[in-house]
Amino acid sequence: xxxxxxxxxxxxxxxxxxAQDSISLSDFETLNNTEWEGKLTYIDYQxxxxxxxxxxLQINIESNKIKYNMQYVYEPNKNNKSSVQIKKGGTFYxxxxxxxxxxxxxxRTIVTSYEGKDNGEKATMYITREFDExxxxxxxxxxxxxxxxxxxxxxxxxxxxx
Numbered sequence: 001x002x003x004x005x006x007x008x009x010x011x012x013x014x015x016x017x018x019a020q021d022s023i024s025l026s027d028f029e030t031l032n033n034t035e036w037e038g039k040l041t042y043i044d045y046q047x048x049x050x051x052x053x054x055x056x057l058q059i060n061i062e063s064n065k066i067k068y069n070m071q072y073v074y075e076p077n078k079n080n081k082s083s084v085q086i087k088k089g090g091t092f093y094x095x096x097x098x099x100x101x102x103x104x105x106x107x108r109t110i111v112t113s114y115e116g117k118d119n120g121e122k123a124t125m126y127i128t129r130e131f132d133e134x135x136x137x138x139x140x141x142x143x144x145x146x147x148x149x150x151x152x153x154x155x156x157x158x159x160x161x162x
Contacts, residue, residue, distance in 0.1 A: 021101040022090030023110055025061055030108075032061045036136055038158035040072070043151060045119050057136075057158055096127060107132045118142045118153060125153075134160045 036057040044051050054073035059066065065083040072078045084094040091098050096112035103109075110129045117123060122145040130137045139155040 021098055023086055023093060023098050023101050024090050025064065025066070025086060027101065027108060027110065028059075028061060028066055030133060031059045031066070031131060031136070034059050034160055035162040036158035037161050038136075038156060040154060040156050042154035055156060055158070057156075099126070107135075118144065121146060136160070 036059070038055055038057075039052045040055045041050055041052045043049070053075060056071040056073065058069040061067070065085050067081070067083045069081050070079060086093060093110070093112045096114045099111040099113055101108070101110050108129075108131055111126060112129075113124055113126045115122070116125055118125070124143045124145070126141040126143070128137075128139050128141070136158040137155065140153045141150060142153045143150045
């Protein structure tokens, strides 16, 4: 009997440790049909110095996708439109694994991660999306595989305009 209880306890403990947060489209509802203005601040690959540019963003939820329309005020050739689907039962935001989804003082924070390259080096990227009714911040933290060095590669800070 002790062995059965121990086995069941070990399995439950393992499930709890391996549990990850999930997300749903409703978590993003406060961003639906919104317009934002702000700045992108990024670490320039060549100089290593922070650079900021004015940015505008519109977000809509349509057909089970979150659609982004990003404009860079002084670099219109960099403008882009993208869309993201929530996948695998809410455990993936596009191709990014959901690490956490929390709410504190009416601010939702969603952290995702993915493997890739930063400036030609293998790295793990962590994207933090933090938002409420009037503010939206999206930051990208990079941890380089070879050195373990971490840096905030870029941060978008927006204020809602509509």
